[in-house]
Amino acid sequence: MRSKSNISLGSLLFFCGLVSLSPFLFQRGVASRPSKSKGVISDCNPFAGNWVYDESYPIYDSSNCPFIRKEFDCIKYGRPDKFYLKYRWKPNSCELTRFDGKELLRRWSGKRIMFVGDSLSANQYESMLCLLHSAAPNASWTSSPGMGILSSIKFEDYNVTMMYYLSHYLVDIVREKIGRVLKLDSIQAGHVWLGADVLIFNTWHWWPRRGPSQPWDFVQDGKNIMPDMDRTVAFSKALQTWAKWVDSNVNPATTKVFYQSVSPDHYHGQDWGEPGQSCAGQTKPLNSSTYPAGPMPQEAIVKNVLHSMSKPVYLLDISFLSQLRKDAHPSKYNGIQLREDCSHWCIAGLTDTWNQLLYAAILSWK
Numbered sequence: 001m002r003s004k005s006n007i008s009l010g011s012l013l014f015f016c017g018l019v020s021l022s023p024f025l026f027q028r029g030v031a032s033r034p035s036k037s038k039g040v041i042s043d044c045n046p047f048a049g050n051w052v053y054d055e056s057y058p059i060y061d062s063s064n065c066p067f068i069r070k071e072f073d074c075i076k077y078g079r080p081d082k083f084y085l086k087y088r089w090k091p092n093s094c095e096l097t098r099f100d101g102k103e104l105l106r107r108w109s110g111k112r113i114m115f116v117g118d119s120l121s122a123n124q125y126e127s128m129l130c131l132l133h134s135a136a137p138n139a140s141w142t143s144s145p146g147m148g149i150l151s152s153i154k155f156e157d158y159n160v161t162m163m164y165y166l167s168h169y170l171v172d173i174v175r176e177k178i179g180r181v182l183k184l185d186s187i188q189a190g191h192v193w194l195g196a197d198v199l200i201f202n203t204w205h206w207w208p209r210r211g212p213s214q215p216w217d218f219v220q221d222g223k224n225i226m227p228d229m230d231r232t233v234a235f236s237k238a239l240q241t242w243a244k245w246v247d248s249n250v251n252p253a254t255t256k257v258f259y260q261s262v263s264p265d266h267y268h269g270q271d272w273g274e275p276g277q278s279c280a281g282q283t284k285p286l287n288s289s290t291y292p293a294g295p296m297p298q299e300a301i302v303k304n305v306l307h308s309m310s311k312p313v314y315l316l317d318i319s320f321l322s323q324l325r326k327d328a329h330p331s332k333y334n335g336i337q338l339r340e341d342c343s344h345w346c347i348a349g350l351t352d353t354w355n356q357l358l359y360a361a362i363l364s365w366k
Helices: 009-014 101-107 119-135 231-249 297-307 319-323 350-364
Strands: 024-027 030-032 049-053 087-091 112-117 141-144 150-155 160-166 172-176 179-183 198-201 218-221 224-226 256-260 313-316
Touching (some): 101 119, 101 350, 119 256, 119 350, 218 231, 256 350, 313 350, 319 350
Parallel strands (some): 112 198, 179 218, 256 313
Antiparallel strands (some): 024 030, 024 313, 049 087, 141 150, 172 179
8 A cells, every 4th residue: 555645635734734844853833953962963963864785784683583463573484685774864964873782771761662553663662672672682571462452571680661552543442333434533552552661653654545444434534424435634634633632642841742644655657766566676766856756645644643642752864764775675575475565574684773762852852
């Protein structure tokens, strides 16, 4: 499913007035950079840069990580090339500190870290588990598979609990007499999220889905129930509901909130200047300061919603740097016999960089 959707005239009118904002920390309608630190310095945009070859990469050997699901374990399932593992993200005006898993485990001691979202949140969650495990390979850990929605791994020696909560849309799908209803103004799962000290949210991947893989029959906007609506408009309304939930429920003194921006796919080669191609057979990143197809429309929506919030939320603006990584998808090298996966990411790989940027943000956020 393509992440970048065509926007109708109604959508364009709906999004009139969206502004381009700097990434980083959004609070009380102001986008501000974190304080100066060894992770991200105050005059640096860590999300603007390029990919450079680094022989010291990857940070860990994926064959030693026990947490990778079949969909993401590209090396195990036969990917022959290794170049995609050797690229490091280099911001234009600073250097990111190398990920230090032991330092992060110490900082997170006694805390609960929760990734909330779809399978791309799982992608980042499992990458983080691998990074932490590689830093402390002899540390004992226990797993709680949960009930299919919430799963967790606890690093017992550090008293750190890592959790993944599956939520495709962040808002609710409720079974009613008419069928499954996607409710754009309802979040019933929030009481579970409030148990975390760090929350990392994400949604978009499932919004364009139609047909048998669409997990709802109707969409409800206020009192209006309809069989469908413009998906980008629906996404925006749901994200506003999430923002209101954060503003009403999260205590910034005890809980830090991050939002992972839209992750791109690479099914359509015309997006990067190779018509007829996809992620299949790609071995190197795109070397460019811009992405030929431009930013995805949903990126502006995310920034606009975060800009309107009263509580601080840090935007992990991984969209552009991920657009350049047409080489980093599983493609056919997955354990679920999916013919071509150009939306998720290999582990080890790109999602390790997402977590390096998360680590830098944690170091910077006072």
